[in-house]
Amino acid sequence: MxxxxxxxxxxxxxxxxxxxxxxxxxxxxxxxxxxxxxxxxxxxxxxxxxxxxxxxxxxxNSTRTRETFSQQLKDFGVKDITKDEILSTAWVLAEYLKSQNFNGKVYLVGNPAMVQELDRLNIKHNGLEEHKDYVFNSTNYNEIELDPTIKCVSVGIDYEFTFQKMIYASSYLKRNDCIFVATNDDSSLPVPIPNIAIPDAGPILSSIEKTTGKKALVIGKxxxxxxxxxxxxxxxxxxxxxxxxxxxxxxxxxxxxxxxxxxxxxxxxxxxxxxxxxxxxxxxxxxxxxxxxxxxxxx
Amino acid sequence: MxxxxxxxxxxxxxxxxxxxxxxxxxxxxxxxxxxxxxxxxxxxxxxxxxxxxxxxxxxxNSTRTRETFSQQLKDFGVKDITKDEILSTAWVLAEYLKSQNFNGKVYLVGNPAMVQELDRLNIKHNGLEEHKDYVFNSTNYNEIELDPTIKCVSVGIDYEFTFQKMIYASSYLKRNDCIFVATNDDSSLPVPIPNIAIPDAGPILSSIEKTTGKKALVIGKxxxxxxxxxxxxxxxxxxxxxxxxxxxxxxxxxxxxxxxxxxxxxxxxxxxxxxxxxxxxxxxxxxxxxxxxxxxxxx
Incomplete structure (x- = not known):
């Protein structure tokens, strides 16, 4: 060669x-x-x-389900395409957890497509909706309500990522039995405007890795x-x-x-x-x- | 030795x-x-x-001004202490910008103490209050309103850090004339409860560095x-x-x-x-x- x-x-x-x-x-x-x-x-x-x-x-890209991807390809004119020809990181992450016989609850830093893929396999999760009103003020540690059933932190791109989610994800990762997975670690999304930068999942992941000193298993290319x-x-x-x-x-x-x-x-x-x-x-x-x-x- | x-x-x-x-x-x-x-x-x-x-x-610690620090030491019983004996990163960051004759506006990912230290030296800034309602939805690039006078991104611990702030900070850093400074890059705050992890400025900084591929000048130890x-x-x-x-x-x-x-x-x-x-x-x-x-x- x-x-x-x-x-x-x-x-x-x-x-x-x-x-x-x-x-x-x-x-x-x-x-x-x-x-x-x-x-x-x-x-x-x-x-x-x-x-x-x-x-x-x-x-x-973790923001679309396999169904959404195959429909988009179909809309562009690709023939005879079904979800079975799609490998997206949201889907593979859920399949990976299933393959590991994961039966705890996932703390999700992510997006609706990741929710759908976890729901499809009946994998329990929280994170996207909980604790939104909590703002750390340097003393209110006792208002942080950790769920004892969380056994996994899953990270993908999350347009509503906050400091509060960094606290929750990093705290769960202090547990020795909590696994840590991510869809991808790309730095930024492709954008059509040259003066704008939009982070992908990588920067979100790096913030949690920096806090905890732990490295996620990354699913994506x-x-x-x-x-x-x-x-x-x-x-x-x-x-x-x-x-x-x-x-x-x-x-x-x-x-x-x-x-x-x-x-x-x-x-x-x-x-x-x-x-x-x-x-x-x-x-x-x-x-x-x-x-x-x-x-x-x-x- | x-x-x-x-x-x-x-x-x-x-x-x-x-x-x-x-x-x-x-x-x-x-x-x-x-x-x-x-x-x-x-x-x-x-x-x-x-x-x-x-x-x-x-x-x-970038969350306190020199005045607050000296008062806290006084409250603990330290005698004859004034703000002149305090070197805090929020103060030094503002002094650093002044020493560089910085005369643009700062995009601030930070906290009220950093605001006070910048205000004290009449350094203009925004970031903490602007654009809070903006949520990226994968297509609304044109709602991102960048301020043409921003010439510096300053990063410290920010309990209200969001994905939206990552977008703004990273976009400003695409400008060749935009400088990039941070108070400190510590991974996490000392906390009194073993099962909780609270990020310090380091994870926030690493998310912006990962998005942009640029490295900040870090003020702290x-x-x-x-x-x-x-x-x-x-x-x-x-x-x-x-x-x-x-x-x-x-x-x-x-x-x-x-x-x-x-x-x-x-x-x-x-x-x-x-x-x-x-x-x-x-x-x-x-x-x-x-x-x-x-x-x-x-x-």
Whole structure:
């Protein structure tokens, strides 16, 4: 294997396509730059599906359920798509807890999609609605009401994150039997306006990790947890699978961590071609392309 | 100099006392475990003051003004104490901005004491009261109203910290001319109840640093900024100064960073004697004692 990422030629693309049975797509920067489709991406996906390839969508975004994601892809024109082709971190986090036979209650720093995914598996939780009126004033420790049944702190992006939630999450994590999981640790969301920064789950997570000195198990890319779940359910073969994403340090590193050798970086999202210079080889794709639409000429 | 911390004997204490003109005291875990005095600490301070030694109180706590601190020490019985003997991070942060001839507006993630210290120097600020009703909903970017005159983000402990404040602070830091300062980066506050964790400024700061990828200039211990301010105002001699604290990684490292060779660890706060084993020598004190009160027998 050559460690220098290659642009596709018609020949290399055909060989590549023939060797892949399964395609994993990141969404942001690959399928869409929300709320707009990246031109040609949906047509690329539909053509690949017509050839009988399996397509899955692997996203760190924890604010949507699998149903919402599949409906959004359908609305963009992706054909024959169901929730079973979606791996979102809110869903995988709930599935992970179930796989661990978790039977306590979760303290949730998160969002409504995470609530829905926990509810679907009958995993009890609190956090989003409780104690909203509590404001620490440097002496009112005795007004902090901890629930003795909490055995897990789960963290995802939470638009209503507060200092009070930091107190509760960090206090629960003082318990030796309290597990600590997070959907993802991305620093910020992609935003359409250059002068605005919107934190993702990473900054929320880092505040709780800093308070407690504990590290969460992170579900999302670049960790391989989502691939392991996909293998368990669909029995995929890593050697016949390709990962397509727009981020070296999440998507391409995820492929490496999952043992997926075939990876493609598209330059339609956050990464520029020059970002591949002087990179750790774990973060270098096998191939790169301007966008999915740019590959249509080879199909 | 011997690098192994020593317990005092009567002789070594007398020699030590004679060699010191200035005493710097940390407060939490040294003078008090709030709200209780650590027995003997006030008597020790008063005796040392009676001998003509200068005493200063150097604290990372940003929630009190110098006036409040000096009044609290007075209430505990410390004699002849004024705000001029107090170095608190809220005060030093404001003084730092003044020393830089800062003339923009500060976006403040902080608390009322920081407001008072900025107001005292006529430094404009906002943040604590603005935009409280704004909740990000994944599309309402255009409701984020950035103030074009903000040229600094200042971070301290903020009991009303929210996701909305993370958005504002991180967005201002996208500006190339926006400076980034913080009172301290301690992980958590000392609390009197073992099952509770209360974040200090560190976790708030880490969330903004994670979002932006930028690092703040941190005023508090272990950095030597407070010592530099003290030298500027009072012209102290490091070789005749002693730092007394209860934390190896803030107080004792602060002494090292400030070039203060004479440091004393008291075991009346967060550190146990065994914590000194296998420590970096920068974090090892010259002497240690159970508490200030325990040293009264030598005076």
């Amino acid at each position: 050559n460690n220098v990422p290659q642009a596709f030629s018609e020949q290399t693309f055909q060989n590549f396509l023939n060797s892949c049975e399964n395609f994993l797509f990141d969404c942001d920067g690959v399928v869409w730059n929300w709320p707009s489709e990246i031109p040609g991406s949906v047509e690329f996906i539909n053509r690949v599906k017509q050839m009988g390839k399996k397509c899955f969508f692997v996203t760190n 670049p960790r391989s947890t989502m691939w392991e779940i996909l293998c368990k359910v669909h029995g995929l073969d890593a050697t016949k699978t390709c990962m397509i994403g727009d981020r070296l340090d999440t998507d391409i590193l995820f492929a490496f961590n999952a043992g997926i050798e075939k990876s493609v970086l598209v330059l339609s999202g956050i990464t520029k071609e020059s970002d591949m210079q002087n990179q750790d080889r774990k973060k270098l794709p096998m191939f790169y392309a301007d966008s999915l639409g740019d590959l249509l000429k080879f199909i | 011997n690098n192994v911390p020593q317990a005092f004997s009567e002789q070594t204490f007398q020699n030590f006392l004679n060699s010191c003109e200035n005493f710097l005291f940390d407060c939490d875990g040294v003078v008090w475990n709030w709200p209780s005095e650590i027995p003997g600490s006030v008597e020790f301070i008063n005796r040392v003051k009676q001998m003509g030694k200068k005493c200063f109180f150097v604290t990372n 272990p950095r030597s900024t407070m010592w530099e301010i003290l030298c500027k105002v009072h012209g102290l001699d490091a070789t005749k100064t002693c730092m007394i604290g209860d934390r190896l990684d803030t107080d004792i490292l602060f002494a090292f960073n400030a070039g203060i060779e004479k440091s004393v660890l008291v075991l009346s706060g967060i550190t146990k004697e065994s914590d000194m084993q296998n420590q970096d020598r920068k974090k090892l004190p010259m002497f240690y004692a159970d508490s200030l009160g325990d040293l009264l027998k030598f005076i």
